Every structure is written in C-alpha cells, then in structure tokens.
Amino acid sequence: MLELIVISTLNGVLFGMLLFLLSSGLTVIFSMMGVLNFAHASFYMLGAFFGFQLTKWIGFWPALVLAPLLVGAIGMAVERYGLRNTHKHGHVAELLLTFGLAFAIEEIVSMIWGKSPLDYRVPALLDFPAFTIFSTNYPAYKIFMLAVSVIIFVALLIVLKRTRVGLIVQAALTHPHMVGHLGHNVGRVFMAVFGVGSALAALAGVIAGPALVTQSDMAASLGPILFVVIVFGGLGSLPGAFIASLVIGLVQTFAVALDGSLASAFGPLDPSSGPSVLTDVWNVTIAQVAPIVPYVLLVLILIVRPMGLMGTRET
Amino acid sequence: MSGAVSAAIEVRAVEKRFGNVGIIRDLNLSVAKGERHAIIGPNGAGKSTTFNLISGHIAPTSGEVRLNGDLISGLRPFEINRRGLSRSFQVTNVFARMTVWENVRCAVLWATGHRYAFWKNVDSLPEVRERTAQILDDIHLTHRRDVPAGLLTYAEQRELEIGITIASGATVVMLDEPTAGMSHAETDRAVALIRRLTEGKTLVIVEHDMSVVFGLADRISVLVYGHIITSGTPEEIRRDPKVKEAYLGEEAH
Amino acid sequence: MTTAATSTSKMAAEPAGGLRFYGVWLLGILVLIVLPMIFSSGGSLTSFSLIGIAIVFALSYNILLGQTGLLSFGHAVHYGLGGFAACHMMNAVVSHGWPIPLPFIPLFGGLGGLAFAVIIGWVMTKRAGTVFAMISLGIGELVASSSLILRSVFGGESGITTDRTALPKMLGWSFGPQLQVYYLIAFWLVLSAIAMYALTRTPLGRICNAVRDNPERVQFIGYDPHVVRYIAFCFAGFFAGIAGGLAAINFEIANSAYLGAIQSGLVLFSTFIGGTAFFFGPILGAILVTYLQLGLTNLTTAWQLYFGIIFIGIVMYSPGGIAGLLMMHRPLIRAGTLWTVIPSYLVAVVPTVALACGVILAIETVARFSGGDPINLFGIAFIATSPVTWLTAAILVVGGFFVARLAWRRIAEAWDKAATVARDRGYLA
Ligand SMILES: Nc1ncnc2c1ncn2[C@@H]1O[C@H](COP(=O)(O)OP(=O)(O)OP(=O)(O)O)[C@@H](O)[C@H]1O
Ligand SMILES: [Mg+2]
Numbered sequence: 001m002l003e004l005i006v007i008s009t010l011n012g013v014l015f016g017m018l019l020f021l022l023s024s025g026l027t028v029i030f031s032m033m034g035v036l037n038f039a040h041a042s043f044y045m046l047g048a049f050f051g052f053q054l055t056k057w058i059g060f061w062p063a064l065v066l067a068p069l070l071v072g073a074i075g076m077a078v079e080r081y082g083l084r085n086t087h088k089h090g091h092v093a094e095l096l097l098t099f100g101l102a103f104a105i106e107e108i109v110s111m112i113w114g115k116s117p118l119d120y121r122v123p124a125l126l127d128f129p130a131f132t133i134f135s136t137n138y139p140a141y142k143i144f145m146l147a148v149s150v151i152i153f154v155a156l157l158i159v160l161k162r163t164r165v166g167l168i169v170q171a172a173l174t175h176p177h178m179v180g181h182l183g184h185n186v187g188r189v190f191m192a193v194f195g196v197g198s199a200l201a202a203l204a205g206v207i208a209g210p211a212l213v214t215q216s217d218m219a220a221s222l223g224p225i226l227f228v229v230i231v232f233g234g235l236g237s238l239p240g241a242f243i244a245s246l247v248i249g250l251v252q253t254f255a256v257a258l259d260g261s262l263a264s265a266f267g268p269l270d271p272s273s274g275p276s277v278l279t280d281v282w283n284v285t286i287a288q289v290a291p292i293v294p295y296v297l298l299v300l301i302l303i304v305r306p307m308g309l310m311g312t313r314e315t
Numbered sequence: 316m317s318g319a320v321s322a323a324i325e326v327r328a329v330e331k332r333f334g335n336v337g338i339i340r341d342l343n344l345s346v347a348k349g350e351r352h353a354i355i356g357p358n359g360a361g362k363s364t365t366f367n368l369i370s371g372h373i374a375p376t377s378g379e380v381r382l383n384g385d386l387i388s389g390l391r392p393f394e395i396n397r398r399g400l401s402r403s404f405q406v407t408n409v410f411a412r413m414t415v416w417e418n419v420r421c422a423v424l425w426a427t428g429h430r431y432a433f434w435k436n437v438d439s440l441p442e443v444r445e446r447t448a449q450i451l452d453d454i455h456l457t458h459r460r461d462v463p464a465g466l467l468t469y470a471e472q473r474e475l476e477i478g479i480t481i482a483s484g485a486t487v488v489m490l491d492e493p494t495a496g497m498s499h500a501e502t503d504r505a506v507a508l509i510r511r512l513t514e515g516k517t518l519v520i521v522e523h524d525m526s527v528v529f530g531l532a533d534r535i536s537v538l539v540y541g542h543i544i545t546s547g548t549p550e551e552i553r554r555d556p557k558v559k560e561a562y563l564g565e566e567a568h
Numbered sequence: 569m570t571t572a573a574t575s576t577s578k579m580a581a582e583p584a585g586g587l588r589f590y591g592v593w594l595l596g597i598l599v600l601i602v603l604p605m606i607f608s609s610g611g612s613l614t615s616f617s618l619i620g621i622a623i624v625f626a627l628s629y630n631i632l633l634g635q636t637g638l639l640s641f642g643h644a645v646h647y648g649l650g651g652f653a654a655c656h657m658m659n660a661v662v663s664h665g666w667p668i669p670l671p672f673i674p675l676f677g678g679l680g681g682l683a684f685a686v687i688i689g690w691v692m693t694k695r696a697g698t699v700f701a702m703i704s705l706g707i708g709e710l711v712a713s714s715s716l717i718l719r720s721v722f723g724g725e726s727g728i729t730t731d732r733t734a735l736p737k738m739l740g741w742s743f744g745p746q747l748q749v750y751y752l753i754a755f756w757l758v759l760s761a762i763a764m765y766a767l768t769r770t771p772l773g774r775i776c777n778a779v780r781d782n783p784e785r786v787q788f789i790g791y792d793p794h795v796v797r798y799i800a801f802c803f804a805g806f807f808a809g810i811a812g813g814l815a816a817i818n819f820e821i822a823n824s825a826y827l828g829a830i831q832s833g834l835v836l837f838s839t840f841i842g843g844t845a846f847f848f849g850p851i852l853g854a855i856l857v858t859y860l861q862l863g864l865t866n867l868t869t870a871w872q873l874y875f876g877i878i879f880i881g882i883v884m885y886s887p888g889g890i891a892g893l894l895m896m897h898r899p900l901i902r903a904g905t906l907w908t909v910i911p912s913y914l915v916a917v918v919p920t921v922a923l924a925c926g927v928i929l930a931i932e933t934v935a936r937f938s939g940g941d942p943i944n945l946f947g948i949a950f951i952a953t954s955p956v957t958w959l960t961a962a963i964l965v966v967g968g969f970f971v972a973r974l975a976w977r978r979i980a981e982a983w984d985k986a987a988t989v990a991r992d993r994g995y996l997a
Contacts, residue, residue, distance in 0.1 A: 089883075096836075099641075107873035280719055393787045396787070409782070432771045
C-alpha cells in the first residue's frame, strides 16, 4: 500500500508538471490575448510526432531542441497569419479558428503517421531503472521528465520575475486592459508569447511521447483535461493553473492505480436484483472512473466557486 | 415602508474601495422624488462609480443605498431596475447587432410584463409596439429604426442610449454624461429631450457642461475625491466658495 | 470583407408577414413532400433522412450560438441523450404494449434532451463566453465517458437497439420502409423548424439576442442574463433531443458515438459554415456538411481535413457563413448595383478553382503516398509518388494563391464601389 502511494505520488506529480507545462502557456496566452487556444494540445501532439520523426533521423537529443523550435515557429505563424486576421471578428471567432486548427492538425497527423500508436522509444541513454523502491523499478526516463519540467518551471519563474518581457506578461495577467498600451510592440509580443507557449507544449510532447502513447488522438484526449485544469484553477491565473495541474495529475494517477469498487468494499449486491444503474455504479472500479474524475471536479468547482480556484476574471 | 415621504434615492455613508484604494469615501446623497439632481465634479472624482453603486453594477464596501425607502444595496442590477430605477452609461452601451427598433423594444419588454414569454409573438403586442414607436419618435430616430445600432453615428447612439434608459418608464432615471461629445446644436436638442422625457420623474444626471447643469437641475451636488463636499440649489452652488476652489475654479482659469 | 458587418442589417423595412413569408415556408414543405418522388432511390432517401435530422440538430444549436451567443462544444450530449431516451421509450412501448405510435417518439427524445439541460443547465450557464465553451466541452466528455460506465442505460460499446416496426401502427404505416421514415422525419423537421423560428420572434427570443450582444446592459433593462441563457439552453437541449430521437428511429440504435465530441464538432461546423446570423443559415450548413460527408467518405480518407479547411476559411474570411455571404448581396440587388461586381467574381473563379485543386492535390498526395488509388481530378489521374504530381500541386497552390489574391482584391474594390452606390441610394446603412 505504501509502495502504491509513493509510486503514484511520483507519477502524479510528474503528470501534474507535464500538465503545467501545457497549462502555463495556455494561461499566459489567454491572459494576454483573450484567446483560449484550442489547438494548444495539438501543438503538444505535434511535439511528440516531430520528436519521434526527428529522433529517427538525427537522434533524441537534437530532436529535444529542434522539435519545440519547429512547433514554436508554427505557433508564431498561426498567430501572425491566423489569429491576427481573425481578431477583428471577436474572441469567439478566434476560439473557433483554433478549434478548426486542432481538427485539421489531427487529420494531418493521422494522414501522415497513421492512426495507430507509434513506436517512440525511450533513448538508450536513459533506459535504465533509476532506483528501486520496495519492489518497483522507477525508470530513469521518468526522473528525466520530472527534471525537465522542473527546470522549465524554474526558468519560467525567473523569466516572469526578472525580465522585461516577464514584467509585461505579469502586468497583462493582472491588468488585461493594459496590454493595449504596449503600443506598436504589441504584435511582436503576442507573436513571441504564442510561439513560446507552443514551443513549451511541444517540449512536453517530445518528452511525454516515449513515456505515454504517441498517437493521433492524443491531443483530443488530453485537450479537454487541459481545459478542465485552467477552468478549475481559474482562467488567467498562473498559480491557479499550477495547483490545478498538480491536483488533477495526482487525483487521476491515484484513481488509475486504485483497483477498488463499491462491490469489493462492501460485497456484491444481491444478484437477483438484475442489471441496473445501481449495479453499474456498484461494480465499476475506481480505475474505470478515472477518465471522468477531472470533469466531476470541474462540475463541483463550478457549483462551489464559479470563478475557479484562484480566478478573478468574469470572462 | 417609512411613514414620512421618503427620498427617491438615499445614499448613506457609502464607501467603495478597489483593492486598498478608497474611491468613494463616506458618500451621503439624498434625491427627493420628482427632483432634477445634477452631480458635478472633476474627472475621476467617482461620479460614474457612484452611478454604479446606486444601480447595483458594483456593490458598496460598506454603507447603504435606498430607493423610495427600500434598501437596495446588495441587490443585483436587474432587481433594482425592476423596482423602477433605470440608468444610462457614459460609454455607449447598446445592443450593437440589433436594430434601433429592437434595442428600444427590448427595453420595453420587461416593464410591459412580457418578461421571458416564449409563447407570444413579439410583433403582435400592441402596447409594446406603440410604446417603442413613441420612444423612437421622442428620440428622433424613427427614420433609422431598421439600422443596426452599431452603425449609428455617435450622436445617434447617445440618443439611443437615452431612449433605452427611459423606455421602461422607470420613475427614477440616472443619466451619465448624456451630452458628452455632442455639438452645441445636438446638446441643445438632447437637453430639451431630457427635460421633456423626465417630466414628473426623478432625474439624476452627471454632466460636465455647466450651462446644461445650471439650466436643468433643481439641485446640484459636488463630488470631489469620492466625497460630496456640498449640495444645494444652483444659486447656492454658484456662490459656494468651496465649489469655486475645488471645481469651478479650474474652469475659470 | 469590409461590408460583412452590414450583412446582418435589415435595411429598407419590408412587410414581415404577408404572402412572401408564408410562401417560402409552403415552398419548403412542398419540396420536402415532392423530393422523394423525384429522387426515389434508397440511397437518396437515406441521405434526405440524414439531412433532415442534421437540419433539426443544427437549428437547435443555433439557438445557442446564433441567437444567444453561447458557443457549445458539447451539444451532442442532448442529441445523444434524446436518442437513448427514444430507444428506451420505443422498447418500453413494445414491452408494455402502450398505445403510443412511432410518430410520437421524437417527442420523448426531446424530453430526454430537455431533462438533462434542465438539470445541468443552471450551473453551465452561470457564465458565458470562453468559460461556457470550456464547461460545455467538459460536460460533453463527462457524459460520453459516463455512458460507457453505465452499461444498463447506455448498453456499453454496442449501444441500445430497438425495432421501430414493433410499435403500434398509425394510419396503417408500419415505418418499415425508408420512405415512411423519411416522411416522419420531414414532418418533425417542419414542426421543429416552425417552432424554432417562432421562438426567435417571441420576447424571449429577442432578449436572447440582446444577451448575445451585450449581457451587461441586459441587466439594466430588467433581465437576468443567467436566466435568459438557461431558458435558451433548455430549448436548445429539447430540439437537439428531438433530432436525436429521429436519429434513433432512423438507425434503430443509439450508442455512445451519438453524444461524443465528433458529433458535437460536426454540428458546430454545420451551423457556423451555414451562417449563424440568419435563421436559414444552419439549414444550408446542415445540407452542405451532411451531403459532403456522405459524398466525400467514399472518395477520400481525408474528408475530415477538408471540413477543417473549409471551416477555417469561413472563420477567417467570412464569419457570417454562407448565409452571410448570400445576404450581403441583398442591398446590392435592391440598389441595382449587383451587376457591377459579377464580372470580378467571374474573373476570380479561375484562380480560385486552381488554388482549390492544388490544395486537394497536395492533400491527396500526402494521404495516398504510401499506397492507394491514383488521384482522379477532372478525369486526369495523378500518381501520388510521382514528382509530376508534386510539381503540379505546388504550381497550382502557389500560382493560384497569388493570382487569386489579386482577383479577390478586385472583388473587394468592386464591392466597395457598389456598396457606396447602394448606400447613396439608401439601401445600406
Ligand atoms: N473597477 C475599478 N477598479 C479600479 N479602479 C476603478 C474602477 N472603476 C473606477 N476606478 C477608479 O475610480 C476613480 C473614479 O472613476 P469614475 O469613473 O467614477 O470617475 P468619474 O467621476 O466618472 O470621472 P469622469 O468625469 O472622467 O467620467 C478613477 O480614478 C478610476 O480609475
Ligand atoms: Mg464618469
């Protein structure tokens, strides 16, 4: 039991940090530009697929740098040629544009790489157990993922607190209407922020690819969870996104790891009652419920705190 | 409610802080029924914030607001509106994609009792149609009735703003700088309009144009740094040295 | 285009009621009746049935998006629950021997969709805008995943099947043949469309528009925007449920795909491509998208990508959708200046088609690179692995793009001129 708790906590924090790599970019983009980038998870997916392809061609380490750069460039192009032209039609149009983009990216990816999972391997250098707790070997690659996420996290903190761009971003987080006063620079800042956000998402994709499944539906399955994270944390709040990422990462990891059901806890129902909603609920395992846990959390937070954990914004 | 004749609007010891900045400090204001009351004061004094506090757009940090003797602070804007208080906005705030006609008609619907009705044809409600037509006529926009509000000229939008505000037939009308940005001729026309449309009603108006203020108001309150420094008839205000110093003085320079 | 904003205007007051108004509706009904007599093959009957269902669904979606300004990514939830409600109702009618004939079943679908909207809607519509969009997505995922857990209600992966012919007959119709199902769908389509149109003309309908345009100001004319959004949400859920019920009757099955993200995405595409600012927009969109979907699936594996591209194009260049594009021309027709823009349209056709062909060729090249039939474009066969194909595609895309851009600029200029004249003549604000 203790073993399960330790391992799941590690995995949960890891998943949470990955989520934060994505949700931080999404939050900053949303705060500055008012656009919720539906295609953010698609950039994550592109990162994984580019990572896979580049690893095949030039090896994992160059891919780790190159894939995020490529995706960052794509992100900048999307901002420059897509969003900027759509801005005049309002935020709904911008959201729809990124929705269409997410849809198109998924199709393009499955057209090129097919719909089945890719054989994206952990690099040989990191393919060993880092340590053994109880009887479980904890893979070094996961430690590597955790390290990358933490490094990026710290780097982000430093950039936000110490640099000029960071100050602008922070100002935008607290006073969104101030962004307009950036003057003629505003376009460049937006493009840069969008590019960096996309690149971070792609980096998450490159490192998550070998550990999770690299498949053309990975964006569609992660995207909704990502949106839960930022609504749960409070739209536009970076600390909120951080807490929500960890909470959802941990909750979901624990749910998957736990195998109990009401039936196993309290014994099976009287078999003569026949199948009903009650038997369904009684027999379902926690692991089976895991996919819906984030959404249940979403509904709960909306009832209790419609602004999200740390949100202050109306819309 | 209260046995004595209660004021239309009674603001008592209202404070409003944004973060730790006190924007409104110990605000007291009393507007009698049927009175035309102007609030004047320098830019950023908190006039629009006062409007927001009274109309329920924002809640006061402390203090209370009464409408015809009933406590309304803490109620939401639509609840206050349903009790007969209607306000306009300093920055035009209309329904941009809907036509002028639709804009005014929407403002008529609640007061005529049609509320959320989904079983009535909105085009065949005679009293709604007549009232809408009357208001369009009043604000001189009948010829523009089928134009989307977003495509009106600035002055026309200001007139529509007034039309939407008075459409519900509220007994207490609050107008926030209705003539701002208008030409002389447009201002004169708007003032005549306001005078006529608020006949027999209580009017609270924020206005920078002193000729408008002194021509229209029965009483004037001077707001400086979130506090009303004095209230009185136009004559009293004109003579008040505090006002000269705080407000009119600036104009004189 | 600069004139897009004016496309929603209803210039030069027209008699709203009257012969023309009812004429359009009567014509629509007539077309629905006559259609299967002209195209009577099984395939076309199936297509018409699907299109009818899609129209009801898209119109219900537009109550949210076009009327109230609520962007939902989970509208299929109500459609799917309507489908399940209808299936369960049909099975219950059969097993209990209730005297309820099939034509009443879609009503129960509607109630299914409505019930869920009533329960979840109050929380969902607390906030509009982006937050509502995200919540609708989350609720959609929640319901879709839950449907796989609650097997006794949703039948797991395989879904719930039913037999529409086992219900009591009505007027001697068994509803076995597709033709009879088509007329059933057409009947409900007319009924729902009239009801939804009527809804736009009620006090509630108009206040929905006001909430869409300016939820803040609505509060100062006596309305609670939350309540308005909630009621609109319930209506949308009800009509989506009817569409789902019709689908359940048509397919004799309801499964978890009904309430999934793809279905939600398709209805958004249909509605937006058709145009949200006009009542008939979603009808056009549903016809087009369903027709393309049925036609393209046989031709190419990348059909969803084409939807994505069309959708992105519409979002970027014509957010009023097809209906918006069409209605832009009304003031020009009235002012008699339409003919001045037609020539530039004709000039633009050639490079635009070239560009489209180039894009199609490029996409199909990628799609069929590792095997597949040759690409057949206007009777010319292209091999995906051949450099000739690549070169052709590249020339068409690049060349087409630059020439088309010039041509589009000419259209914009011609438009501005025509619009100025129309404005001078008082047909345009
Ligand atoms: N939501 C808010 N948050 C923080 N500060 C605010 C907010 N609303 C208003 N203020 C501040 O309160 C002060 C008063 O603003 P208000 O708009 O009420 O002034 P005003 O008297 O109407 O001025 P004007 O004549 O320019 O319209 C200003 O300094 C403004 O910056
Ligand atoms: Mg003001």
